Amino acid sequence: MENQVSEETTPPASTELSKAYDHHEVEPRWYRTWLERGYFHADAGDRSRPAFSIVLPPPNVTGSLHLGHALTATIQDVLIRWKRMSGFNVLWLPGTDHAGIATQMVVEKELQRTEKRSRHDLGREEFLRRVWAWKEQYGSRIGVQHQALGASLDWQRERFTMDEGLSRAVREVFVRLWEEGLVYRAKKLINWCPRCHTALSDLEVNHEENHPGELWSFAYPLADGSGEIVVATTRPETMLGDTAVAVHPEDARWKGVIGRNVRHPVTGREFPVVGDAILVDPAFGTGAVKVTPAHDFNDFEVAQRHALPLLSVIGPDGRMTAEAGPFAGMDRFEARKAVKAALAEKGLDRGAKAHPMALGKCQRCETVLEPLLSDQWYVRIEPLARPAIAAVEEGRTRFIPEGWTNTYMAWMRNIHDWCISRQLWWGHQIPAWYCADGHVTVARSAPEACATCGDRALRQDEDVLDTWFSSALWPFSTLGWPDRTAELETFYPTSVMETGHDIIFFWVARMMMMGLHFMGDVPFRTVFLHPMVRDEKGQKMSKTKGNVIDPLVITEKYGADALRFTLAALTSAQGRDIKLARDRIEGYRAFANKLWNATRFALMNLDGAPDPARAPELARTPADRWLLARLARAVNATVDALEAYRFDEAAATVYRFCWNDLCDWYIELSKEALYGDDAAKKEGAKAVLAHALDTALRLLHPMMPFVTEELWQMLGAKVGGPTGWGRSLLEASYPARRPLDEAAERSFAPVLGVVEAIRNVRGEMNVPWKTVFQGVEVGGLSAEALATLRSEQARVERLGNVRGLVLHEAGRPAGRRPQCAVAVGEGFEVLVPLAGAVDMAAETARVDKEIARLVAEADGVEKRLANPSFVERAPREVVEEARARVAELGERRRKLEAHRALLAGTGDPQPAAIPPAAPEIAGAVGLARRAPSDLAVRPRANLVAKPAGKMVKKGPAGMARRGPSALALPAKATPRKAAPKKAAPKKATPKKATPKKATPKKAAPRKPAPKRTATRKAAPRKAAPRKGGPKPARRR
């Protein structure tokens, strides 16, 4: 970094910027500064301003952020910074989640790897000590990551789901729900993971679709030996726990057997054939179903209906229990094979067929789950769900994108009781105690005695609560609940819940229920569900796939601003997944650099600039007014986009304004005034430039906080002072909506059109500017006026307040073949003098192509107009528009055809009489050219560093191109402008009425352009004198 930004946390003292932006130094410096100045800390006592609060979805404390988190952080920080700048009392609260199973598994795995011990070897207490140690060691990484991303989180309020306050909230909620009868303990069938050794909630089951399975049939002999019933199963081992066979009560095939018994071929037990219309689909298979109540959810229901016994044959470890008789102790999958073999041996095998099926697997470890009978704690969910449904129906909380509302509703209306106990150690231990008699005492803290029998020997329930139980309380537990705190008062309900749609049930729905129940109000007004971040190939990022990207890797390479802007630009409110492409990030890093250099330009030219706030009144030129109009449009569009959560549009809007309007157009246009000597125009340009840049940086700050802050400080140091420039952009005001100025935009359009037309001709004709324009001097223009705008009076009218911009024709000797190319646009016609270099064939081809294009378009519109239905039924303005379009196209075509005729040597070369030129258009013409007027080539330091190949490749081509054209140049080249710093005082008469006719062909050959050489490359940057030295500034 060459810029002399001080290491201090004060605005940079110098405005010398290096040529390229380097985020490495800037980003950490500003984050540190913001933090030190306490900008992120919210004042809960400040009720004078509207509050805006977001609680960060707490990442797994021992985890590492991935790009999905980066997206979350980015979007929330955009909202937070935007609102903070908009005058809100903002709170963004960070925190982490203990992530029960996930964390415990990680530590267990590590323990196994390093010490070859299990948690049971250590015991509960020691194991927990290890987990806490692990947490202390790795828990800081996500903080570092968030800081690198620039997240303006209130770190002083950081919470952890297992810290003391939150644990207290968890116990409080559990106890209250118990007291209200909304928490209960029951022995039911649950999804059990034999590997994690814990119960899981329905949500933690991943249904793996189309798992290749086998539907195997076998026969149950009737107990009286009178026959058999063939049943089919995908899990033969469960037949050991069968306690019935079910058939449809109206199935004629089985009418006679209902109520009779079958005999179990392995255990000899006898059990009944029952008729059950709910379970059995007579059209499927044999129409008879084996019933295993202790290992199948449907069968469990059947058992309830028919009072069947429950027989557990598979244990918590996935092995067969003693009830499985000869198969006891066998792994369930081994038992599957063994059972099949055993039954086959008994002649009961009735064949098998392939049967794709859905398999329930553990969300954490992918192990095939086993429905098991066990005692667990549940939350009675329906009473909690009802208000949560109503709140969304009533619009008290709304979803964005809206489509998620239905998803939420469908789930909430179909919700089952929530199994909240987990057979883990890491988590909130359930505040329930048992006495020897098995009485349960639920309390906020360890009770002295059993509430039922007074027994003093109590043992606490060993299970812990589902991680999501504490997460469900996050929006209020983090604000100090159950105490009545200022934080709750000020910041609850939170404004926005921003998270991924993958946890809408796990988390969002449960927060809704708990928030409504315990706070009496929704936990958030808006739920913004962001898309999933996928890799370049569109694959979901996952640890197992190994395609997870650490945001730090990206921020290190491209800068946090580039990553943030990329994520914002890819986040539409439509919910489409994000495929993060590296090119895109690179592109936005370039954008940061663009801003950097635009500011650099400004700093070089804003000495003595007026208060930027006075830009509207000081704006002098059409270009000034045009830019301010464009800026107004950009401001409004950006604010609209942010309000609509259209981060993509906000990003695109600012991007386009900065790059296209400000950099590509205005900065070039402004040079006319900045380098000129019209004091008023100069002042206007300075004010407009400073104002536009200031406003753009404010607009952009939420998305690119670092580079905008750095540049804004530089700008402030230059033009600030009385303008109320704050200490940080972070606390500066966000641009407010402003009135549009369509007239300014419209009236300037022809100038832009002229420039584009000229560029187009040049580009397509592939002619270097020097050849084209050198020495052509036109009435009313300075020596290097390079093109002519010709227009009839009618067109002039349409030019509105830039009507004076029409120029004289030049470089086209009457009666001769035209030494110019022509471009016709709406409201103008440009003759581009080619000064002898014109390739007639090429120009003819170019014009023909353009004519063909006009004809094609006109044909299309005319066809529409020829349709009576269209003229009759389409809205009047659409028809008028079409007619005007046809006229316009026709006119342009006629002009081109006239030009075409001249090219062919026929036609009338006489130009129309045209009013004199105005200076603005000359500026536009200069802009179209964008090339220095002399051939001085200054060595560039950064070229030396470039790959040689590129230079070698480009160099010769460029040089070769210049060769032949140089022959046509007149002897004298005039620089477009003088060195900005010291413009020679000049007062040329603005009217050099007589156009100097260039006589290209006799011009003295110009020296061939010097070739690039090593010595020139090596020359000191500023040493090479410009050919011809400084010239007086152009005048007109």
Added chain:
RNA sequence: GGGCGGAUAGCUCAGGGGUAGAGCGUCGCCCUUACAAGGCGAGGGUCGCAGGUUCGAAGCCUGCUCCGCCCACCA
């Protein structure tokens, strides 16, 4: 089995009844006094398929085909 997205330029994506867009990539020209992480220009699309509504469809409706996701107890 239900439900929700998506399919638009080589790639990544906007648009959403009235002349098909951006960025990147490609090609050509250009080291130019803010920026080669740059400037200027060009080429590139029967908007997944088939019907329908309409003066007019990429957009609206219907069906279909692919891709992705969510929910669901057919043994």
